[in-house]
Amino acid sequence: MRCVSIEHKLGIHASPTCVMAYGDNGGATGYLVGRENEGLKYMFVMMNAARFAVGLEGVAIAERAYQRALQYARERLQGRDLADGSGPVPIIRHPDIRRMLMLMKSQTEAMRALAYVVAAAHDAAARHPDAAERQRNQAFVDLMIPVVKGWSTEVGNEIASLGVQIHGGMGFIEETGAAQHLRDARITTIYEGTTGIQANDLIGRKIAREGGATLKAVVAAMQQVAQELAAQPGEEFAALHAGFARGVEALAGAATHVATRFSEDILAVHVGAVPFLRLMGIVSGGWQLARAALVAQRKLAAGEGDAGFCKAKISTARFYADHLLAQAPGLAATVIKGGAGALAIAEDAL
Numbered sequence: 001m002r003c004v005s006i007e008h009k010l011g012i013h014a015s016p017t018c019v020m021a022y023g024d025n026g027g028a029t030g031y032l033v034g035r036e037n038e039g040l041k042y043m044f045v046m047m048n049a050a051r052f053a054v055g056l057e058g059v060a061i062a063e064r065a066y067q068r069a070l071q072y073a074r075e076r077l078q079g080r081d082l083a084d085g086s087g088p089v090p091i092i093r094h095p096d097i098r099r100m101l102m103l104m105k106s107q108t109e110a111m112r113a114l115a116y117v118v119a120a121a122h123d124a125a126a127r128h129p130d131a132a133e134r135q136r137n138q139a140f141v142d143l144m145i146p147v148v149k150g151w152s153t154e155v156g157n158e159i160a161s162l163g164v165q166i167h168g169g170m171g172f173i174e175e176t177g178a179a180q181h182l183r184d185a186r187i188t189t190i191y192e193g194t195t196g197i198q199a200n201d202l203i204g205r206k207i208a209r210e211g212g213a214t215l216k217a218v219v220a221a222m223q224q225v226a227q228e229l230a231a232q233p234g235e236e237f238a239a240l241h242a243g244f245a246r247g248v249e250a251l252a253g254a255a256t257h258v259a260t261r262f263s264e265d266i267l268a269v270h271v272g273a274v275p276f277l278r279l280m281g282i283v284s285g286g287w288q289l290a291r292a293a294l295v296a297q298r299k300l301a302a303g304e305g306d307a308g309f310c311k312a313k314i315s316t317a318r319f320y321a322d323h324l325l326a327q328a329p330g331l332a333a334t335v336i337k338g339g340a341g342a343l344a345i346a347e348d349a350l
């Protein structure tokens with residue numbers, strides 16, 4: 001029986017189908033865990049948990065990087081206020097710092113909300129009394145795990161990097177801690193499967209293999225939210241609706257391309273795997289922020305809850321639509337057309 005090493009530090013080697021304890025002198029006993037030839041299936045129970053946890057690591061680092069950058073932006077005095085010429089002012093007053101802070105805040109909220117939704121579906125997949133509901137939730141979890149892992153860790157890196165940028169020169173040196181967040185974030189896109197591997201899993205096992213069926217159901221749920229957005233009054237909801245509806249359309253178009261061209265055009269489709277994962281992350285995150293904005297709107301209309309918090313939820317979702325969902329059509333174009341250019345040059349001419 002062949003065992004793959006998982007955890008050397010504990011002196012235990014485990015594989016999907018066997019656990020092996022060994023002594024100092026090379027003696028070893030293998031134990032069968034579960035049924036033979038079911039190892040890959042068992043391994044994915046462990047891998048899904050590990051990948052989800054690393055996705056959350058991306059969210060956690062992003063949140064801490066944001067908190068640190070926000071505090072610094074309130075304290076650091078530099079430059080003049082563009083509107084009235086007063087100064088020096090705290091750098092939070094500069095529009096570009098505001099933009100970077102909003103990129104950090106909105107994407108962290110989007111990633112966290114998506115991770116929570118997937119965690120709740122994971123519980124329902126295990127415990128829901130209705131077998132069809134358990135299956136539906138499991139399909140959703142399986143589809144979304146590579147997105148939570150791949151997207152949240154890639155964006156976690158970008159957010160940690162924005163944190164360094166907001167600190168200026170102080171961010172590059174170690175005293176502030178901003179650079180440490182970037183270093184900590186860097187491993188998250190590598191271990192438990194690199195982003196490339198998550199993206200291949202997403203387009204292959206999770207979409208092409210089932211003809212995009214689970215994703216189609218997710219897109220239908222997104223379209224339902226887009227309709228609810230369209231029914232809300234005000235400029236912020238108009239912008240949010242326009243950005244989100246375009247994003248969902250872009251995702252649906254790119255997914256159809258992946259599902260229909262996967263076998264015939266396998267190399268070109270795989271060139272688009274990571275851009276597709278990013279597209280799916282951006283639109284799925286926008287879906288959650290849109291849902292949050294709708295709840296906030298209902299609370300404001302009913303005079304319930306913290307009005308400042310609810311208004312910030314709506315403004316954050318609108319920012320996300322203008323700055324992140326706006327990228328969705330471009331990413332879809334890359335997924336659909338980007339293969340030929342990437343593969344055109346001969347390997348030895350690169």
Ligand SMILES: Cc1cc2nc3c(=O)[nH]c(=O)nc-3n(C[C@H](O)[C@H](O)[C@H](O)COP(=O)(O)OP(=O)(O)OC[C@H]3O[C@@H](n4cnc5c(N)ncnc54)[C@H](O)[C@@H]3O)c2cc1C
Nearest residue numbers: 005006007008187190191192193194195196197198200270
């Ligand atoms: C700090 C640290 C801690 C770790 N801890 C553990 C641990 O506790 N347990 C454990 O088992 N492992 C652990 N690892 C290993 C880790 O999981 C691997 O490093 C990771 O999965 C990447 O594999 P690799 O290093 O072999 O890179 P490679 O597989 O060589 O990847 C190199 C590049 O090629 C790309 N690539 C490879 N194959 C494909 C493909 N088919 N399609 C597209 N792109 C591809 C990758 O995306 C990457 O960009 C750890 C690694 C580090 C750095």
